[in-house]
Amino acid sequence: MELNKSxxxxxxxISVSGRLDSRSxxxxxxxxxxxxxxxxxxxxxxxxxxxxxxxxLRVLLLTYRQADRTGTSVTLAGVRPDTREVLTATGFSNFxxxxxxxxxxxxALAE
Amino acid sequence: MNSRTEPPYDTSPAPWLDRIxxxxxxxICGFQVRPGRLFPFGATEVPSGINFSIYSNHATSVxxxxxxxxxxxxxxxxxxxxxxxxxxxFAMTVFGLELEEVEYGYRVAGPFQPGQGHRFExxxxxxxxxxxxxxxxxxxxxxxxxxxVRGLVAYEDFDWEDDGPLxxxxxxxVIYELHVRGFTRHESxxxxxxxxxxxxxxxxxxxxxxxxxCVELMPVFEFNELDNxxxxxxxxxxxxxxxxxxxxxxxxxxxxxxATGRQGMQIEEFKNMVKQxxxxxxxxxLDVVFNHTAEGxxxxxxxxxxxIDNKTFYMMAPDGSYLNxxxxxxxxxxxxxxxxxxxxxxxxxxxxxxxxxxFRFDLASILGRAPDGxxxxxxxxxxxxxxxxxxRNCKLIAEAWDAAGIYQVGSFPSYHRWSExxxxxxxAIRRFIKGDDGTAAEMATRLAGSADLYERRGAAASVNFIxxxxxxTLRDLIxxxxxxNEANGEQNQDGDNSNNSWNCGHEGExxxxxxxxxxxxxxxxxxxxxxxxxxxxxxxxxxxxxxxxHGNNNGxxxxxxxxxxxxxxxxxxxxVRFTRLAIAFRRAHPVLCxxxxxxxPDAAGAPPGLSWHGQRAWVADWSPQNHLLAAMFxxxxxxxxxxxxxxxxxxxxxxxxxxxxxxGLAWQLFADTGLEPPAEICEPGAERPLAVPGQLNVKxxxxxxxxxxxxxxxxxxxxxx
Numbered sequence: 001m002e003l004n005k006s007x008x009x010x011x012x013x014i015s016v017s018g019r020l021d022s023r024s025x026x027x028x029x030x031x032x033x034x035x036x037x038x039x040x041x042x043x044x045x046x047x048x049x050x051x052x053x054x055x056x057l058r059v060l061l062l063t064y065r066q067a068d069r070t071g072t073s074v075t076l077a078g079v080r081p082d083t084r085e086v087l088t089a090t091g092f093s094n095f096x097x098x099x100x101x102x103x104x105x106x107x108a109l110a111e
Numbered sequence: 112m113n114s115r116t117e118p119p120y121d122t123s124p125a126p127w128l129d130r131i132x133x134x135x136x137x138x139i140c141g142f143q144v145r146p147g148r149l150f151p152f153g154a155t156e157v158p159s160g161i162n163f164s165i166y167s168n169h170a171t172s173v174x175x176x177x178x179x180x181x182x183x184x185x186x187x188x189x190x191x192x193x194x195x196x197x198x199x200x201f202a203m204t205v206f207g208l209e210l211e212e213v214e215y216g217y218r219v220a221g222p223f224q225p226g227q228g229h230r231f232e233x234x235x236x237x238x239x240x241x242x243x244x245x246x247x248x249x250x251x252x253x254x255x256x257x258x259x260v261r262g263l264v265a266y267e268d269f270d271w272e273d274d275g276p277l278x279x280x281x282x283x284x285v286i287y288e289l290h291v292r293g294f295t296r297h298e299s300x301x302x303x304x305x306x307x308x309x310x311x312x313x314x315x316x317x318x319x320x321x322x323x324x325c326v327e328l329m330p331v332f333e334f335n336e337l338d339n340x341x342x343x344x345x346x347x348x349x350x351x352x353x354x355x356x357x358x359x360x361x362x363x364x365x366x367x368x369x370a371t372g373r374q375g376m377q378i379e380e381f382k383n384m385v386k387q388x389x390x391x392x393x394x395x396x397l398d399v400v401f402n403h404t405a406e407g408x409x410x411x412x413x414x415x416x417x418x419i420d421n422k423t424f425y426m427m428a429p430d431g432s433y434l435n436x437x438x439x440x441x442x443x444x445x446x447x448x449x450x451x452x453x454x455x456x457x458x459x460x461x462x463x464x465x466x467x468x469x470f471r472f473d474l475a476s477i478l479g480r481a482p483d484g485x486x487x488x489x490x491x492x493x494x495x496x497x498x499x500x501x502x503r504n505c506k507l508i509a510e511a512w513d514a515a516g517i518y519q520v521g522s523f524p525s526y527h528r529w530s531e532x533x534x535x536x537x538x539a540i541r542r543f544i545k546g547d548d549g550t551a552a553e554m555a556t557r558l559a560g561s562a563d564l565y566e567r568r569g570a571a572a573s574v575n576f577i578x579x580x581x582x583x584t585l586r587d588l589i590x591x592x593x594x595x596n597e598a599n600g601e602q603n604q605d606g607d608n609s610n611n612s613w614n615c616g617h618e619g620e621x622x623x624x625x626x627x628x629x630x631x632x633x634x635x636x637x638x639x640x641x642x643x644x645x646x647x648x649x650x651x652x653x654x655x656x657x658x659x660x661h662g663n664n665n666g667x668x669x670x671x672x673x674x675x676x677x678x679x680x681x682x683x684x685x686x687v688r689f690t691r692l693a694i695a696f697r698r699a700h701p702v703l704c705x706x707x708x709x710x711x712p713d714a715a716g717a718p719p720g721l722s723w724h725g726q727r728a729w730v731a732d733w734s735p736q737n738h739l740l741a742a743m744f745x746x747x748x749x750x751x752x753x754x755x756x757x758x759x760x761x762x763x764x765x766x767x768x769x770x771x772x773x774x775g776l777a778w779q780l781f782a783d784t785g786l787e788p789p790a791e792i793c794e795p796g797a798e799r800p801l802a803v804p805g806q807l808n809v810k811x812x813x814x815x816x817x818x819x820x821x822x823x824x825x826x827x828x829x830x831x832x
Contacts, residue, residue, distance in 0.1 A: 022211035053211050054266050054376055061270055089309035089370040091383030 003031045008106045012039035017048030020056030029059045040072045043105035047078030064095045077105040133158045135206045139189045146195045147202030153241030154264045160206035166199050167420040173201040174218040176236050214246045214261035219419050226431040228422035238415040244363050245333045251367040257335050257412045269382045276468045277394050278504050281571035282704040287323040289652035291368045299677040304370035308384040315391045322694035325394040330355035333363045341600035350668035357405045361457045385466050394468035402477035407440035408433045423449050434484050436477050438514030445478045451492045459501040469506025476517040497526035521564030533573040541611035544637050546760045549735035560645030573646035577637045583664045585654035588612045589633040595662030606665030635784040636814045642693040643703050643756050655690035657683040685788040692792045699795040700754050707746040718745050718773050728770035739765050753819030759809040767807040776819030785810030
């Protein structure tokens with residue numbers, strides 16, 4: 001798994017690529033926690049995320065909870081169909097706004 | 112507390128102090144380990160590792176067998192050192208394991224002395240009875256061999272937000288029994304995740320619209336759907352164990368019922384389903400099978416209990432053979448103190464971790480048998496469950512019989528907590544509707560809440576039903592005189608012969624319009640009586656849309672033919688509408704659910720809470736040849752509630768003189784199954800005045816429901832004139 005961060009205006013775009021599973025989840029969690037401390041508008045680009053395990057779901061939920069506490073807006077962009085199915089079936093999709101592309105996410109948050 | 116109040120102590124986050132047992136003390140097979148924590152039993156995530164705990168009263172030693180996820184051969188076998196054992200519990204914490212990357216099982220050593228009831232076979236790798244998730248069964252129909260099913264370690268956290276069991280009053284329930292796979296597997300279901308927990312979640316709008324407020328899920332614990340020795344006599348293909356009344360595990364939700372089973376998220380998916388159902392006001396009851404396991408008798412597979420502590424977990428004859436009160440080969444030794452604890456742990460898990468609202472116990476009379484099979488008058492297991500604090504608000508519903516002759520409908524040891532599937536209600540309503548002589552009086556008793564059976568517990572102890580998974584569907588009940596189970600591969604010998612069914616003049620499907628019309632009335636008569644009876648009504652999913660099994664009354668072994676074809680919801684829209692309105696009527700009239708506090712007539716001459724009538728008001732005919740049942744339910748109060756039911760199971764029309772509607776109300780017509788749909792029923796509240804006030808013509812094999820409604824003075828004068 002690889003994490004990258006860029007900014008577009010005051011929106012942070014964090015891309016997650018590879019597998020978000022129990023091996024990669026702890027590092028991802030620390031990374032996202034720090035990023036959310038710094039930015040209050042965040043697009044999580046999941047377009048390159050190949051798979052998501054239970055541990056990965058937990059990272060996303062912890063991110064949501066942190067965002068909720070701190071008033072940060074987090075939008076998921078480019079969620080692949082199989083990941084979207086997992087998020088829907090487990091109810092995790094109820095916690096996030098999801099958009100097709102990073103650009104859509106940046107635009108929505110910047111408004 | 113006011114949120115602006117300063118907390119009385121510093122709540123800013125401080126670093127956690129590490130536990131002093133969060134470190135390994137020794138190495139086994141290259142793994143860092145330490146003596147484990149005994150509780151909870153099973154495999155549990157702990158800081159830096161996984162804790163394994165298993166008990167067996169007769170084992171001499173135990174080995175923990177670890178696998179890399181998906182691999183057939185173990186990566187390591189870790190014997191429990193003697194110092195890792197307290198009593199007969201073996202516990203070990205293994206450090207450095209990735210929760211999502213391991214599968215596990217156990218080898219358990221001890222005597223192999225079948226004559227004494229011991230069947231230890233350390234050569235086999237056994238499933239942990241406390242495993243929270245299983246590997247090997249993620250795809251329906253493709254289970255690994257039962258002996259190769261392994262435990263998975265689950266995350267047990269879930270963000271429930273403010274969800275909790277709904278605690279609906281028993282009296283207000285309308286239960287809908289369904290099979291998780293069959294409910295949405297058919298392509299016509301239109302859901303994304305067909306045949307799964309998530310698919311059921313997608314159907315919540317339908318359930319809400321229908322008006323039910325409780326789903327009872329047929330077995331959802333891991334079972335082996337391939338576990339059937341019979342074959343289809345036509346195709347020669349093996350038959351299924353589709354219903355799943357044969358648990359491989361008691362703690363693990365069935366992965367093949369989860370859209371996310373392949374990702375190992377069946378627990379999250381199940382919990383989300385419960386959470387969403389709760390948000391829709393719908394309770395979740397699980398049909399649980401604690402009377403036997405999938406291991407069968409001595410010829411069955413060795414999966415778990417048999418090799419862990421056979422003599423403790425199963426009822427044994429003195430010669431060491433299996434006692435079989437379940438009809439499946441073995442009987443769980445439910446009242447053995449250890450097994451009682453196991454059952455309790457399991458139910459607490461489902462109630463506490465999964466927020467389920469209650470349980471229906473398959474062949475529950477077995478739970479009242481002693482280890483030697485003798486029925487107990489005060490069974491410790493049933494008493495324990497009735498009083499357990501975690502289960503305090505769970506509905507407990509017994510199938511109050513077993514496969515070896517106990518029939519306890521009305522006499523199940525209840526501790527004022529247990530309700531029962533009222534098998535006598537089912538028999539009575541079927542016989543009455545079909546027009547048998549001598550059934551009106553019993554139907555009256557059943558309609559009124561079966562006080563002959565449940566006088567002390569009240570009608571809430573009676574789960575009323577016409578049909579359930581076991582037997583004909585409603586449509587088949589009115590289309591077949593005989594069962595047609597040839598496809599089950601047992602020459603039509605399986606399934607109940609006593610169905611009290613009537614085909615209305617032709618065996619099976621017909622295009623005869625008269626028979627079709629009669630069947631339409633009979634289905635409505637049955638639904639209307641069920642939904643106006645005191646007690647808890649239970650519907651079988653699909654009956655509202657005319658689901659058929661083509662006369663098969665034991666569909667346990669058929670997969671696709673059992674699926675709910677959702678095109679029926681359109682083609683039988685009028686029956687779905689009828690069911691919806693009859694449920695709505697029940698919910699609009701508490702007098703049908705709750706026995707009013709004061710039954711006797713008051714000084715103003717109000718009628719009793721429940722009175723019986725006939726062709727003449729206030730004169731009921733209980734003779735065997737009478738097939739007319741007329742009842743008036745009445746509750747006084749600021750808004751009086753009054754319902755009149757006239758069910759004519761006779762083949763002739765009958766004219767009734769109506770009792771005066773009490774409390775200044777006037778009778779209005781809610782439903783008359785003798786009328787052509789859609790005029791046969793209306794929205795509650797939109798009832799219309801009678802054609803001839805004070806009189807009612809109830810057509811042959813028809814049921815009429817009236818309700819007393821306050822009328823404006825003008826209307827009142829019209830009726831009097």
